[in-house]
Amino acid sequence: MADFALQCHGIGHHYGGRSVLRNLSLALPRGALCALMGANGAGKSTLLKILAGQLAPAAGQVTRRGRMGFVPQEVLPALPIGVLEMVLLGRAGGVSLLRAPGRADYAAARAALARVEAVHLADRAFLSLSGGERQLVVLARALAAEADVLLLDEPCAAMDWHNQAVTLRLLAELAATGITVVFSTHAPQHALEFASHAALLFAGGDHAFGAPDRIMHEAALTRLYRVPVRRVRLDALPHAGTAVPVFSQPTMERD
Numbered sequence: 001m002a003d004f005a006l007q008c009h010g011i012g013h014h015y016g017g018r019s020v021l022r023n024l025s026l027a028l029p030r031g032a033l034c035a036l037m038g039a040n041g042a043g044k045s046t047l048l049k050i051l052a053g054q055l056a057p058a059a060g061q062v063t064r065r066g067r068m069g070f071v072p073q074e075v076l077p078a079l080p081i082g083v084l085e086m087v088l089l090g091r092a093g094g095v096s097l098l099r100a101p102g103r104a105d106y107a108a109a110r111a112a113l114a115r116v117e118a119v120h121l122a123d124r125a126f127l128s129l130s131g132g133e134r135q136l137v138v139l140a141r142a143l144a145a146e147a148d149v150l151l152l153d154e155p156c157a158a159m160d161w162h163n164q165a166v167t168l169r170l171l172a173e174l175a176a177t178g179i180t181v182v183f184s185t186h187a188p189q190h191a192l193e194f195a196s197h198a199a200l201l202f203a204g205g206d207h208a209f210g211a212p213d214r215i216m217h218e219a220a221l222t223r224l225y226r227v228p229v230r231r232v233r234l235d236a237l238p239h240a241g242t243a244v245p246v247f248s249q250p251t252m253e254r255d
């Protein structure tokens with residue numbers, strides 16, 4: 001049997017009587033970069049929480065190898081905290097009241113901030129940052145934790161295009177070093193340009209899983225987003241091209 005870093009089988013979940021995920025299976029080798037896509041409410045965050053072990057699924061099993069890092073959609077600290085302190089919280093072993101951070105922890109935290117081009121934010125109060133700046137800092141916190149499997153819930157949601165490029169290239173670099181990465185996104189181009197695997201969560205609980213270029217065809221993306229989607233070839237993206245929504249054409253009703 002293949003040696004998967006992250007695998008789930010037959011996952012199902014519901015909130016109250018409402019089904020969100022149904023019989024979902026994924027298998028990711030070490031170093032995979034998997035993009036998770038679906039409409040609002042399709043179950044992306046739910047699946048990431050299940051994969052991270054934060055939520056017990058109603059059905060199915062998850063198998064993980066190594067240390068897990070989870071970057072939620074939003075981080076709201078209960079107490080005022082500085083940016084550098086926020087990144088230090090990611091350090092392995094848990095910097096806490098019981099263990100003050102050492103020189104190596106500070107160096108790792110600053111290095112993580114440098115990788116997301118956010119050293120200039122080090123001395124700011126976390127809650128004073130913009131949405132995109134907070135996402136960079138929370139990503140740096142995950143880097144400082146040195147996880148083997150990294151799960152990120154819409155890491156680029158509040159970011160401008162430059163910071164999206166910084167983040168996506170960083171995720172690809174991490175995957176190239178053997179870290180297994182799963183991230184959710186509403187931008188199919190993120191998957192087509194960077195990911196080795198894609199998972200599409202359709203309304204009603206169906207899903208597709210496989211190579212982005214193979215499963216992200218026009219019909220699948222049109223069904224996923226309920227707007228007409230066209231695949232477009234670009235010289236700069238010779239293999240996968242991109243996917244473009246046509247907002248002005250009629251949208252589809254819910255199933």
Ligand SMILES: Nc1ncnc2c1ncn2[C@@H]1O[C@H](COP(=O)(O)OP(=O)(O)OP(=O)(O)O)[C@@H](O)[C@H]1O
Nearest residue numbers: 015016020038039040041042043044045046047184
């Ligand atoms: N704790 C909860 N109690 C009840 N319903 C919930 C709970 N958490 C999520 N849901 C519902 O389950 C569905 C899936 O939510 P989830 O957050 O996983 O979707 P998502 O795909 O991440 O959406 P988005 O793209 O909007 O972030 C939604 O309809 C949501 O309202």
